[in-house]
Amino acid sequence: MENYSPYMTFAKEEWAKLRFNTPMTLTESEIQELQGVNEELSMDEVSNIYLPLTRLINLYITGSQQLHSITDTFFGKNTNKVPFIIGVAGSVAVGKSTTARIIKALLSRWPNHPKVEIITTDGYLYPNATLEKKGLMNRKGFPESYNTRALVDCLIKLKSGAKEVKVPVYSHLYYDIIPNYYETIEQPDIVIVEGINVLQTPRPAKGNLPSVFVSDFFDLSIYVDASENDLLRWYVNRFKKLRSTAFANPKSYFNRYANLSDEEAVKTATSIWNNINSVNLERNIEPTKNRADIILRKEEDHVITTIKLRKI
Numbered sequence: 045m046e047n048y049s050p051y052m053t054f055a056k057e058e059w060a061k062l063r064f065n066t067p068m069t070l071t072e073s074e075i076q077e078l079q080g081v082n083e084e085l086s087m088d089e090v091s092n093i094y095l096p097l098t099r100l101i102n103l104y105i106t107g108s109q110q111l112h113s114i115t116d117t118f119f120g121k122n123t124n125k126v127p128f129i130i131g132v133a134g135s136v137a138v139g140k141s142t143t144a145r146i147i148k149a150l151l152s153r154w155p156n157h158p159k160v161e162i163i164t165t166d167g168y169l170y171p172n173a174t175l176e177k178k179g180l181m182n183r184k185g186f187p188e189s190y191n192t193r194a195l196v197d198c199l200i201k202l203k204s205g206a207k208e209v210k211v212p213v214y215s216h217l218y219y220d221i222i223p224n225y226y227e228t229i230e231q232p233d234i235v236i237v238e239g240i241n242v243l244q245t246p247r248p249a250k251g252n253l254p255s256v257f258v259s260d261f262f263d264l265s266i267y268v269d270a271s272e273n274d275l276l277r278w279y280v281n282r283f284k285k286l287r288s289t290a291f292a293n294p295k296s297y298f299n300r301y302a303n304l305s306d307e308e309a310v311k312t313a314t315s316i317w318n319n320i321n322s323v324n325l326e327r328n329i330e331p332t333k334n335r336a337d338i339i340l341r342k343e344e345d346h347v348i349t350t351i352k353l354r355k356i
């Protein structure tokens with residue numbers, strides 16, 4: 045019997061052919077900008093995977109802008125310009141922020157939507173003081189550790205064409221929200237909302253069905269996927285690197301880890317992974333994968349090997 049799936053699946057070689065005649069060359073300064081995003085990022089990966097991906101996203105955005113102008117014609121007046129919103133989901137350490145930054149750099153090149161902003165849902169974690177009170181310090185990243193209402197309010201403002209929206213900021217150095225500090229977003233053309241929780245649908249409290257989800261505001265959603273073996277290896281490698289960078293800063297919450305030996309670092313990172321991030325992945329993140337419009341499957345070295353695209 046034929047197997048039905050809501051997705052079309054492309055191997056990376058087939059996907060690379062979907063560039064067609066879009067200029068796929070990058071200027072020297074664009075290459076430099078992308079290398080600044082992540083020094084390990086391969087430029088072949090950018091040309092073969094991310095350029096076709098952003099070509100597709102650009103077509104979607106053009107379609108949405110045309111729909112907007114049709115609505116203006118219908119009303120006989122100009123309505124507020126609202127941003128196209130893209131959600132990027134996936135496990136801790138899968139590369140969501142890197143993916144968001146690559147997409148931002150590439151989408152900014154198109155003349156019809158040069159202003160792209162990124163919102164990280166880390167900023168909507170409750171401050172440590174609140175998490176401690178609620179007994180959630182070992183549940184950072186779980187649905188209950190976020191102020192999802194505040195995130196939804198931010199998305200409502202953006203989709204209402206607000207002139208400016210203030211976004212709270214999380215510091216990985218302090219492992220906490222920065223008190224009384226906000227970044228201001230002013231009428232962008234595109235917003236990329238990146239975080240492990242962006243495709244989650246909260247469990248309703250009895251008799252009180254939630255009316256809006258974060259993903260209701262997305263025009264497009266992407267899930268970055270990888271096997272847990274790869275994720276754990278990337279998490280441990282990042283942890284080992286952080287010993288000589290962020291952890292070495294005396295102000296770092298994890299300064300006590302700066303002098304761990306390789307063996308101790310692997311043990312500590314693996315234990316954090318197993319006790320927190322792996323449980324969260326299995327219970328709360330992975331189950332949201334099939335809600336995404338696009339699934340990017342990565343294998344070793346962050347190479348994207350398969351692209352799944354939801355049939356319209």
Ligand SMILES: Nc1ncnc2c1ncn2[C@@H]1O[C@H](COP(=O)(O)OP(=O)(O)OP(=O)(O)O)[C@@H](O)[C@H]1O
Nearest residue numbers: 082084085135136137138139140141142278282346
């Ligand atoms: N496309 C890529 N090519 C090479 N290395 C990558 C790529 N994407 C991510 N990495 C590496 O993988 C690790 C995790 O990436 P990143 O910080 O982007 O993940 P994340 O999903 O945003 O993580 P978190 O949820 O913990 O904030 C980093 O060490 C990063 O350098």
Ligand SMILES: CC(C)(CO)[C@@H](O)C(=O)NCCC(=O)O
Nearest residue numbers: 136166184185186240316320321
């Ligand atoms: C901030 C989150 C939740 C998500 O980015 C994550 O990076 C995190 O801190 N998880 C908690 C366990 C850990 O320290 O890895």
